[in-house]
Amino acid sequence: MEVKIIEKDNVITALLKGRLDTSVSQDVATQLQPVLDNAGKTIILDCKELSYISSSGLRIFLTVRKAAAANNGKVIVRDINNEIRQVFMMTGFLNLFDVQESSTAE
Numbered sequence: 322m323e324v325k326i327i328e329k330d331n332v333i334t335a336l337l338k339g340r341l342d343t344s345v346s347q348d349v350a351t352q353l354q355p356v357l358d359n360a361g362k363t364i365i366l367d368c369k370e371l372s373y374i375s376s377s378g379l380r381i382f383l384t385v386r387k388a389a390a391a392n393n394g395k396v397i398v399r400d401i402n403n404e405i406r407q408v409f410m411m412t413g414f415l416n417l418f419d420v421q422e423s424s425t426a427e
Contacts, residue, residue: 324352332363338370341378350381360388362395369400369423374408386417397421 322339335356341349356364364385374382382398389396398418401409409415 322349324349326352326355328355328359332365333359334365334367336367336370340373341371341381342373342375343377346375346377346381349378350384353381353385356385357388360385360394361392364389364394364396366396366398367400368398368402368405371405372402374405379408379412379414382414382418395419399423 322337322341322345325336325338327334327336333356335353337349339345366382366385386396388394396418398409398420400423401420406415406420409418409420
């Protein structure tokens with residue numbers, strides 16, 4: 322699992338690549354600390370190259386959302402694949418997050 326963080330203007334983007342499962346979730350949570358440190362900004366979780374998300378991964382997304390809400394920030398989940406969209410639908414995450422495709426995102 323790879324995480325790349327890009328900060329530009331008032332937007333912080335986390336590019337997620339690979340499988341976000343239990344075995345890597347602690348490492349990913351640590352790598353996303355700069356995102357949490359900037360939770361007052363617009364946060365984009367770019368999932369274009371995220372192939373899988375487990376319940377541990379969903380918890381990380383919730384942690385980011387809670388931090389942003391507490392700091393008047395905004396979270397956009399971008400470019401989820403159909404499998405992850407199904408997980409988001411089943412768990413209610415589609416109602417919790419602003420899910421966008423690249424062409425409609427900022």
